[in-house]
Amino acid sequence: TMATESSSSSSSSSMKDAFTKYADYLNNQNDKRERIVKASRDITIHSKKVIFQVHRMSKGNREEVLQKAEKDLAAVTNQFVSRLVKELGGTDFWKLRRAYSPGIQEYVEAATFCKFCRTGTLLNLDEMNATLFPLSDPSLEPLQINVLDYLLGLADLTGELMRLAIGRISDGELEFAQKICKFVRDIYRELTLVVPSMDDSNDMKTKMDTMLQSVMKIENACFSVHVRGSEYMPLLGSEDPTSFILGVPNVDI
Amino acid sequence: TMATESSSSSSSSSMKDAFTKYADYLNNQNDKRERIVKASRDITIHSKKVIFQVHRMSKGNREEVLQKAEKDLAAVTNQFVSRLVKELGGTDFWKLRRAYSPGIQEYVEAATFCKFCRTGTLLNLDEMNATLFPLSDPSLEPLQINVLDYLLGLADLTGELMRLAIGRISDGELEFAQKICKFVRDIYRELTLVVPSMDDSNDMKTKMDTMLQSVMKIENACFSVHVRGSEYMPLLGSEDPTSFILGVPNVDI
Amino acid sequence: PPLEKQFEDFRAQLEESGTLRERIRAVVMEIESTTRLIQASLLLVHQSRSTPEVLEKPKAQIAVLKELYNRLAGIVGESPGLYYRYHGDWRTETQTVVSLLGFMHWLETGALLLHTEAEEKLGLSGLEFALDVEDYLVGICFMSNELPRYVVNQVTAGDYDCPRKVMMFLTDLHAAFRLLNLRNDFLRKKFDGMKYDLRRVEEVYYDVKIRGLAANGDSVERPAAQGQP
Amino acid sequence: PPLEKQFEDFRAQLEESGTLRERIRAVVMEIESTTRLIQASLLLVHQSRSTPEVLEKPKAQIAVLKELYNRLAGIVGESPGLYYRYHGDWRTETQTVVSLLGFMHWLETGALLLHTEAEEKLGLSGLEFALDVEDYLVGICFMSNELPRYVVNQVTAGDYDCPRKVMMFLTDLHAAFRLLNLRNDFLRKKFDGMKYDLRRVEEVYYDVKIRGLAANGDSVERPAAQGQP
Amino acid sequence: PPLEKQFEDFRAQLEESGTLRERIRAVVMEIESTTRLIQASLLLVHQSRSTPEVLEKPKAQIAVLKELYNRLAGIVGESPGLYYRYHGDWRTETQTVVSLLGFMHWLETGALLLHTEAEEKLGLSGLEFALDVEDYLVGICFMSNELPRYVVNQVTAGDYDCPRKVMMFLTDLHAAFRLLNLRNDFLRKKFDGMKYDLRRVEEVYYDVKIRGLAANGDSVERPAAQGQP
Amino acid sequence: PPLEKQFEDFRAQLEESGTLRERIRAVVMEIESTTRLIQASLLLVHQSRSTPEVLEKPKAQIAVLKELYNRLAGIVGESPGLYYRYHGDWRTETQTVVSLLGFMHWLETGALLLHTEAEEKLGLSGLEFALDVEDYLVGICFMSNELPRYVVNQVTAGDYDCPRKVMMFLTDLHAAFRLLNLRNDFLRKKFDGMKYDLRRVEEVYYDVKIRGLAANGDSVERPAAQGQP
């Protein structure tokens, strides 16, 4: 009626033009977001598989397992992360962060997990980001993992390290377990100082609680091996109680 | 060590064979689920667009708008629902329901919305399911939308109908608004009797509350038009107060 | 050791970004208190003061806003690409700014303040620091929420032509919004609210019309855009 | 009218499915009470009764379970393709069933009850109503949770060879589970628990070994599968 | 031994009480499904059907309810003194029953259904199994929640006298509730809601009155209590 | 040992403070039940009784409140500096007291009850135990929430001049509150509610005005402050 009649006027049509532009903008943005969510889901699912592969490690098959994990990780990078990088097309890193953050966090978890098992050290953010450079069209700004996603991924890493440590103790690799314990404690301590400056620290605060639980689970496992080992220390005349752990005592007692 | 040594025995290797089978099974299942989640997301996003298209309806452009909406809906069916149907491959309809249910619900919402605007009637589940038959390889059992997803989608439909009714009143289509009101009331009443028998009725119970809110919003809008129209009824000697609504009175008063 | 070194770096980076954020917030607080001044002045529009008189004070504040957004753009511009990292810090306030600018603009011209016009008024044209489209749209919805109250008070004060003008403006605006495909989010909810604003204005128009109070009962044509609506 | 008609149909369908569900639940409650009987009998294994003696009663109950699952399969089989619609109704109970069958099987043979063997024991081989693989795996994890307690009580009762056997069994089982790619879900959590079971059993083995109590201190070879472990 | 003897006794007691509870629940489920039928029929009152026509069906269900409460009273009466032990099992449903009976009664007579009348309708007069006073009061609050919607739809259907009647009814009811010294509990919260019902009804009455639509525009006096509203 | 000694001291302190708190609560409960009496009497204002008649009873209760606050001040005054330690115990009730005193005062004089006047009425002038300013302000917001309902019912009862008076009062009050720089807290939220009260009152004034019912249709000038509104 009235409204309909009047909408042919010039003011109304300029409004329509403008809103058509806004509509295009919103449609593009939403489509892009959706593609990125999907790319992120793929990264997540394949990173999880890498993590499982690492957990297959035993004393005997370490090299073999790690090599496969590293190969799989490289595949995640080249296939799935690179697709995310392409979908982003060098822009909107912060605007669409929520759409890809879960995938990137899981990817950080997988990559740092592999690296720690290989070298016992932390894979740095800079090193990770260096591997992302070649994925990008050189004319575009490359996706760089931001500190926040890196730290959130690191927080989850400690959960996997805890699982690993419990398994390693079973396999007699107590030294490795102690190394993990120290590593996780170091990360936890460093994070206590970093967390309050993080952009949205609430997520991270609950992760810190879980992390402390993980640390304590490892500590309790080490404690229990230790007191058990200590029990016969005098009996055995050994000065290193840590050699008396399960799996090791093929020595007759 | 011990464990590693002994794992070459026959019992252990039959265990390994069995678990390799389980692993394959789980991997396939998870991959399939992931593909279906993605197909469902696509259905959701495109069904939402159909719903928006229907909301563009005004008194003057009804036919045009609805035709486009119906065309878009057909595209959703043929492109995205059919992909879901293919990914399912005629199996696991209930097992993977949670992975595709959100998309199917939104699809029900869009399809019933179009149909109501076209005919003022409810698109039946059987009619919907009939359109899914051709999407399937004839050798496979076709995906059939189940009652639960249909009802959950219907519950959301009432929210869209409420928005539509408010808009129609503005456009002077009071009769259409009253038709919507009756339709939504009917659905609400029928659902009150059906909800308690639904498999997991908790979701649905909150949807029922929202639905009642929607009904009351339409009723309040009709009330307000009515009392306004009634005010001058005696003055004008008209017996139909409902003709005195906004947009209509091009008649000089 | 490299681990400590890296975390030292992180802490430095995050603290730097924290400092940046505090500088942003300081400007945003000034923006907020400027919008309060504008709001307080604009409230007089409901008390049937003449529009030009009412607009005088708040219009003077636009320059202040421009200056503040300029500072904001400067601060955020120091770190290219980080606009959306800190977006949440000025989002709400900017939506309010848009709603006020939009309302003033409409009072003056009877037309909708377009996105580009809003950017211009805030001195953002051509800057990397742009006005986010969704913020603009939410702001316009907020502006729409003010109109029913305005119409009611104008009629009370005897301006019987106001409802028609506002109704036509809102009808067009509503139709324009329907072009958008909104996700189920904040903006969609705000847009739903606009429907109720429109209905309320139509009701007032009807009240006026049916009593023969409408200034120009036989014409519902769109008037040429003039000064005050 | 068609609308009412359709909803009438829905109500009929849903009520029918409700009735089906009640029939399912009735059987499941019997399954549950059978598992309690088995559990109560098996508890005696912790009180150092001889294994064959302990197993006598619960083994007799397997036939009961078989009969019940047969009935369940019959009911669910009436509506082809709906297994997973009602799956939640027998899930937990079936996991418990698997854990008990698995424990008894291990007590008897020293070997893991495989998925196919579990289906066989429940008379499900070849039926459409199969044993869900995840339920089987969760059940096996539950079984593992019982082993540390068993080992502790066996040692207390003087059976010093038990820890070694259990340890080797659990080590293999744990290695087998690692072949799986688990999502972050219930099963993964249960599997994490298995790690602790393994560690506890190792500790007991160590306690026994270090005191020279282990029956056969020089041999950690896997024994040929014999009857009672 | 006394320990086993004692637990044998407990088992018997717990099973007996479990059986009782199941019997109670079976009846309560029937009550619940009867209230759903009544509710669904009563919803038609909002669609401008004539009151007697609408009431026909649900009134027929009162006999069903009566029969069910009779059974419930019989079951609970077997164990004297245990009414409040199982009270929670029928509490919610009974509150709904009261709200529906109260609404029907008001539609028919324009008066509040008294506690004794409610008991009578349910055939509980003189039984040990009484209608708990708090349940009755909560039910009445639930009934009040239905009235604003009813008034709105009645006015839309052209009954302009309805708001006044409902307003006076609710004002009296609200005043009566104020006599009670409610502690801070569930009932208190429900009663607080009644204030909003009254407010909404007053607003509707205002809308009708100011437009001169109220049947008896010059009088807000309390009319002599008559039959049907 | 010092440890035990210290905890002995703590026990004494905690018990003393517990006792004090109980004494405070006892008085606060009496205050609360007095406010209920006042509220119940004031409700009659919505039923078009004459204001002086309605005010008679609640005004008599002010003396009771005064006495109670005197006791409260006495108890709290025993521990200087601890007013804010126990503030939470009388906070809500005092806000209600202010809202009721403010409403009665406005009904009588048409003016806002000032903070000092509120203290005077409660006999707190000059005492260390003062009326917290934020509690006063929240109470005034609560009072504002009652006004739309009052206006609606007055118009229904035929008092067409009421909306104008209330509108002007609320406009002034709202403007005065805008002077305050409220942080994002409880008070801010309550103040935001006042905006809706004002809007609703404006709407009622509009309804009355457009129908030519307003007593003095041509003037929205501020009237000279007179006694009763």
Next chain:
Amino acid sequence: PPLEKQFEDFRAQLEESGTLRERIRAVVMEIESTTRLIQASLLLVHQSRSTPEVLEKPKAQIAVLKELYNRLAGIVGESPGLYYRYHGDWRTETQTVVSLLGFMHWLETGALLLHTEAEEKLGLSGLEFALDVEDYLVGICFMSNELPRYVVNQVTAGDYDCPRKVMMFLTDLHAAFRLLNLRNDFLRKKFDGMKYDLRRVEEVYYDVKIRGLAANGDSVERPAAQGQP
């Protein structure tokens, strides 16, 4: 009018029941503070004081409890049939009472405190006010939760026979509980906890046994029931 009359009656009823509840609560608070005294005294059992010495003080408090339950029974007995209406008011405290009585009894006799014995100790034998069976059972579960700690501390203090005794007691208790068909409720959950208590005690017994510390290393036979454990 009947409406007001009815609400007058309700007011009286609600107030009466409110008063009753307050009287109940007053007694329950005394019960609660008596249980604290007992708890504090019993804590010394963990510090390897001799049992008779530790029990002296708390046993004296049983008379106090008896007196309090007598008063409680008196109050509740005034309203026959309402035991379960107010049951929630003393439920938790009574469960604690049972757990303490049960622990003391076990410390003295090595046997389980039976339900009838508990009622006797509280002077409830033959009264209408009985000890609810579920409360008794929950209380016994709470008692079981204390035993692992007791065993750990006893072993630390050199009493190596304690684990065996406690293990046998808990094994029997656990088996007795298994006879009950517990539904999925609070009691079921508490009983599930008992399994962990038993497991922990078994582990301690294992630790003692494997180190040859158990007093009677060669015998896990059930000893004839003797006095103090």
Next chain:
Amino acid sequence: PPLEKQFEDFRAQLEESGTLRERIRAVVMEIESTTRLIQASLLLVHQSRSTPEVLEKPKAQIAVLKELYNRLAGIVGESPGLYYRYHGDWRTETQTVVSLLGFMHWLETGALLLHTEAEEKLGLSGLEFALDVEDYLVGICFMSNELPRYVVNQVTAGDYDCPRKVMMFLTDLHAAFRLLNLRNDFLRKKFDGMKYDLRRVEEVYYDVKIRGLAANGDSVERPAAQGQP
């Protein structure tokens, strides 16, 4: 007019109090970041570094805290009687401060940091700005939460006497807390947690003792209080 005058006054007051609060918060944020530094340094105590070495850094921070509390006391002291008005602003942080001071003190001396000692360390002795007793007690509870982890790691590092010392310390502390009659509040909940800390430490002591690792295996007598644990 008095209304505007009053609100002008309020504005001034609210702004003054807002400014005060901001100054308080600025100091509290510094306190918070100091406690983080202390916390991070103290974490090294779990990595078997020698106590004096670990304590060096955090002890240096105590002077910083002292300075900050001095500033805080200065700010709050400007408005006598308002300590508890702003108490919530430093409450949590102060509880953390107490827990850290308490832990360091215990590491150094083996004794509980008394309330007066805590005030002394923070330079509050004799000031009007005191350390609230409940904050002190909550802080001590937080400290207790750290002890089980400390004991576990000390034993792993070979210090077998640590569990006994901690157990005796915690037993005494727990007994002292029991003297307090805590209401059902935050402090009560924290104290309930201390029971679990004690239980865990007892278990660790048991683990060490049963393996003959405890330094002084035959004696659980309370040693004469000596310096460092």
